Amino acid sequence: MKIKKLTPFIMHVPVTKNIIGDSTHSITHWGMPGVMIETECGLVGYGHTGTHADITTDKLITTIITDVFGPMLIGEDPTEVRHLHRKLSRSSTNIWVGRGGLMQMALSAIDIALWDLKAKHAQQPLWQLFGGSKQAKVAAYNTDCGWLVRDTAELVDDCKKMIFEEGFNAIKMKIGKPDPKEDLRRIEAVRHAIGDGAQLMVDANAKWDISTAKQYGPRLADYDITWFEEPMWHDDISSHKELAKHMTTPIALGELLYQFDSFKEFVLAGAVDYLQPDATRCGGLTAVWEIADLGMAFNLPVTPHHGDMMQAQLHLVMAHPACSLLEYIPWTLDCFVNPVVVKEGVYQAPTEPGAGTTLRQDALERFSVN
Secondary structure (H helix, E strand, C coil): EEEEEEEEEEEECCCHHHHHEECEEECEEEEEEEEEEEEECCCEEEEEECCCCCCHHHHHHHHHHHHHHHHHHHHCCCHHHHHHHHHHHHHEEEEEHCCCCCHCCCCCCHHHHHHHHHHHHHHHEHHHHCCCCCCCCCEEEEEECCCCCCCHHHHHHHHHHHHHHCCCEEEECCCCCCCHHHHHCCCCHHHHHCCCEEEEEEECCCCCCCCHCCCCCCHHHHHHHEEEEECCCCCCCHHHHHCCCCCCCCCECCCCCCCHHHHHHHHCCCCCCEEEECCCCCHHHHHHHHHHHHHHHHHEECCCCCCCCCCCHHHHHHCCCCCEEEECCCCCCCCCCCCCCCEEEEEECCCCCCCCEECCCHHHHEEECC
């Protein structure tokens, strides 16, 4: 089986309730630049990355996919995924021009599409190809109820709905208000509303500096917070190491780390407790598996970030022993032929061959942008 053709696509999908926002961004659409990789025998693999729906940068990603990496893939066997990942990531072009950012996001989309192809060729769901079990219990935590742009009353109502009506056992809320004391009041209101039995995570999206984090971070222990996500700037290892000495709430991060070595440095510094790689940014499922191995080596849990909207990463989480929890955000579910399903707070095992990334034709037609 040989790769015959790469066809790029860009989709901009509306988010829930018209707008969402955290401490650093507000968006109305989620960007999905990606690629369909077609083989000579007619199989097609789908992969994409995730953006803030900026058409200019989305086009840069798809240009890299087709014009930079594409020629390296034509004629190759798509089932040799790890070999192709190394070929692209260690190519002269990638080393000299990128190794992060747009180049890594383009590589991520390709890698996901290749795993989708490999599983389809094997006529297995990807979790099975990865050596997982359909008995694996992957808990879902819902982030779509916790946006910072919601006022406190709406925030509380949305969080209560997810726990008491939708059946989730874990939720995440955003913090990063101009006054951190307001964040604490909102956390207290949510914790009181959902009770002590549900897990609650908080995410500052890198808003705080070390002084703010040292002052207010220790107070999160009053609300039984599972983890404090991205408290400070994404690459600031020393500040996260310092913060870890001043609070008992675990630190989670990784959605905006693009390289394995970045995760390794945080781990070796003792600056992180939960690793959160994103397959759409760090180099695809191949890279997430390697980062999960790193987590397992240091007895750190790995909870992938939602960037690909759960579809492909669910398969990896079902199969890797360092993983048992996965973020849930439902914006793009209607775009997929076989969207993930959550029942009573637990992901259901996919049954169709592939990585779950096959797009509906009507979704492509409806949400595609040029």
